[in-house]
Amino acid sequence: MPPMTFQKQQIQIFEANFLQIISLITEVNIAQVKDAYFIFRDLDESKRHGIWESISKAVGAPRDRIYKFFRFTWSKQFYRSLDEVRPKLKQDILEQLKYTKQREGAHQRVWKIIWNKWKDEGLHYEATDQFCRNTVNFWFKEAPKITSKFEETFNKFGIVKSQEAEFVSMRNNSIVEPQSESIESDSFEDDMVIGIRRKRVQKRVRQVYNEEIREFDLGDLDEWPNDFCGFE
Incomplete structure (x- = not known):
């Protein structure tokens, strides 16, 4: 229409x-x-x-x-424009969605909490409600895609863990000369390599999270469906 x-x-x-x-x-x-x-x-x-x-x-x-x-x-x-609070409002909605597994009734449950927090901020009730509704609906549509990206990342993490285990095994089975200085030096270098790998994985996990949340751009979700009236 x-x-x-x-x-x-x-x-x-x-x-x-x-x-x-x-x-x-x-x-x-x-x-x-x-x-x-x-x-x-x-x-x-x-x-x-x-x-x-x-x-x-x-x-x-x-x-x-x-x-x-x-x-x-x-x-x-x-009323106050949603543009002034959109990022924080979206963050609050997404925070509540972490504890919401079922799509049915999700909007009503989340909205009750959100409006109780934001009702004194001078926001338009219907516009804020619509933003919440669209955010919830969009989340349940896009969440599987975000989850898939995380699974890919954690699969890579699993590979690194396997490589780490193999690396440790090779180190333990290797023949090391019985000199304390040499043993301490090798162990320190090995731990450094493992630590660097672990930090790289953690950094990548955070990067994927930030990318996905940033790309979770809801746009002007306080806009109304086409059968609502607007200015020409």
């Missing part, structure tokens, strides 16, 4: 009518749409009745489309 958009003139009509309706409901002369939005947010459900139908007629668009535009797109301007 192609994305639904509003023209600038329609957005202006939407805002003018929204401002007027909230002013009438509250009997307060409201000058700014931002103020009208936060007043609306605190209104009882009974006082919201008929708002979207009225605006729908004025704008000339279906009620459902008007409501989605309001809730998922237009209202985002009054």
Whole structure:
């Protein structure tokens, strides 16, 4: 389905009518749409009745489309941008996914924890929820690929361990002259070689991890599906 958009003139009509309706409901002369939005947010459900139908007629668009535009797109301007916290937010979500094995219900479990932590940071609820949902879904799609990369790395680690074992075996079975200085020198050099190999493997494991997490680029996952309203 192609994305639904509003023209600038329609957005202006939407805002003018929204401002007027909230002013009438509250009997307060409201000058700014931002103020009208936060007043609306605190209104009882009974006082919201008929708002979207009225605006729908004025704008000339279906009620459902008007409501989605309001809730998922237009209202985002009054909140902190996800771009400011995206890396940290993604990190928190991925941290919770470490303890989540089943995909079914994963988003609900993770989201409850995430929003409890971030609810006082001035973020848009629906946009943050969508980012969390998309991150979880993307993770379960990409996790097997990341796991495969780790398996390849650890297989290489296994080869190095085998080489190390063979190296130690050769050293133990070799004929060494009974001179303490020579024995200590050989042992020290052997341990150095083994230590260097181990450090190289550890470095590679960390490198693979960092590469995979860095490539786990979720993009603008607070963006909405095509059937949601947006600016043209």
